[in-house]
Amino acid sequence: MNTKETLADLVKIDSVSSRSNSEIVDYLERRCQALGFSTQRFAYHDELGVEKINLVGFAGADLSNIELALVGHTDTVPYDPNWSEALNLTERDGKLYGRGSCDTKGFIAAALSAVASIDLKTLTRPLALIFTADEEIGLRGAKHLAQLKPFRVRYSIVGEPTSLQPIRAGKGYSLAEVIVKGREAHSAYPALGASAVFRAARLINHLERIAAQLKSEQHDAFDPPFTTLNVGVIHGGSAKNVLAGECRFTLEWRPIPTQPSEHVLHLLNAAINEEQRADPDFICEVDASRADSGFETPVDSRLIKLLERATGRESGTVAFGTEGAQMRLLGSEPVVIGPGDIREAHRTGEFVPVQELEACTGTLQQAVRELCG
Ligand SMILES: [Zn+2]
Numbered sequence: 060m061n062t063k064e065t066l067a068d069l070v071k072i073d074s075v076s077s078r079s080n081s082e083i084v085d086y087l088e089r090r091c092q093a094l095g096f097s098t099q100r101f102a103y104h105d106e107l108g109v110e111k112i113n114l115v116g117f118a119g120a121d122l123s124n125i126e127l128a129l130v131g132h133t134d135t136v137p138y139d140p141n142w143s144e145a146l147n148l149t150e151r152d153g154k155l156y157g158r159g160s161c162d163t164k165g166f167i168a169a170a171l172s173a174v175a176s177i178d179l180k181t182l183t184r185p186l187a188l189i190f191t192a193d194e195e196i197g198l199r200g201a202k203h204l205a206q207l208k209p210f211r212v213r214y215s216i217v218g219e220p221t222s223l224q225p226i227r228a229g230k231g232y233s234l235a236e237v238i239v240k241g242r243e244a245h246s247a248y249p250a251l252g253a254s255a256v257f258r259a260a261r262l263i264n265h266l267e268r269i270a271a272q273l274k275s276e277q278h279d280a281f282d283p284p285f286t287t288l289n290v291g292v293i294h295g296g297s298a299k300n301v302l303a304g305e306c307r308f309t310l311e312w313r314p315i316p317t318q319p320s321e322h323v324l325h326l327l328n329a330a331i332n333e334e335q336r337a338d339p340d341f342i343c344e345v346d347a348s349r350a351d352s353g354f355e356t357p358v359d360s361r362l363i364k365l366l367e368r369a370t371g372r373e374s375g376t377v378a379f380g381t382e383g384a385q386m387r388l389l390g391s392e393p394v395v396i397g398p399g400d401i402r403e404a405h406r407t408g409e410f411v412p413v414q415e416l417e418a419c420t421g422t423l424q425q426a427v428r429e430l431c432g
Pocket residue numbers: 132162163194218219220
């Protein structure tokens with residue numbers, strides 16, 4: 060079976076994150092076993108009780124110490140039901156269109172083709188294929204695996220659309236909801252209450268200063284080379300003539316990997332304390348829901364050198380979160396690479412260039428041969 064045919068099979072299986080990924084895992088398990096891999100499932104239930112599965116295929120003797128893992132997530136973002144190609148891979152002008160074609164089923168298809176061309180019995184060090192769940196909704200499958208730590212991994216290649224540039228570092232991702240309380244009152248008599256909107260505005264002013272302050276800690280490998288933060292959504296108040304009783308906003312930040320994710324949280328808490336000193340009635344809750352760390356693999360890592368040589372491209376960094384951090388927790392030096400462009404992912408008309416798909420297969424073959432052969 061060639062890479063395109065495998066990709067067509069994978070795209071045909073609807074694996075939007077909200078659904079169980081058991082159908083695509085069944086398919087991948089059959090394919091892995093046919094290639095001679097032993098397989099193991101690491102399942103869990105999401106908060107709606109839907110079963111989600113991480114599937115691992117192993118080749119080699121010592122399954123607790125994996126030399127190289129090829130990692131792809133099985134879930135996709137939702138698609139527009141009017142997009143007729145979403146589940147029906149379509150080739151046009153050297154491009155393959157379909158949901159997940161570049162994020163990240165293209166990489167999975169390339170990984171299966173790469174290992175199919177290798178006699179697993181000739182490998183001297185253990186190889187694993189790791190297919191995760193729920194990447195698109197907070198890297199949950201990879202986090203589940205990182206928590207279980209069922210094995211250690213030395214090198215990992217995490218599939219994400221990078222147009223085949225090896226990515227050796229990624230920023231983290233953190234998210235909090237900030238809830239500022241006030242006291243409702245008729246707006247004609249402001250002294251009878253306290254506006255949560257005015258209070259939130261003061262706090263957001265602090266955050267803008269914190270954003271500027273964060274620029275002083277630089278990591279030159281990134282663009283932009285510092286931790287960024289964003290207040291993306293704000294809701295507050297009930298009517299134009301009522302002092303707002305509550306105002307909530309989201310605070311999102313993307314820490315450079317050299318900075319702990321809690322750093323921004325500490326700065327936020329210091330700002331809240333300052334507000335409380337000025338206004339003892341200032342009440343505010345912070346609900347921190349995400350603290351995904353970034354990752355960084357040294358420039359002189361064997362895997363980076365190998366992938367730079369194989370692709371002819373210098374390694375780089377990305378400003379978005381990936382499963383690289385979880386693979387780091389499993390002990391590995393991760394590199395993120397895959398066919399297709401991240402700017403084409405997550406939209407109607409997502410595609411992967413055929414040529415990159417084929418080139419990825421060759422690159423992964425080379426990596427398996429050199430590291431596990
Ligand atoms: Zn992805």
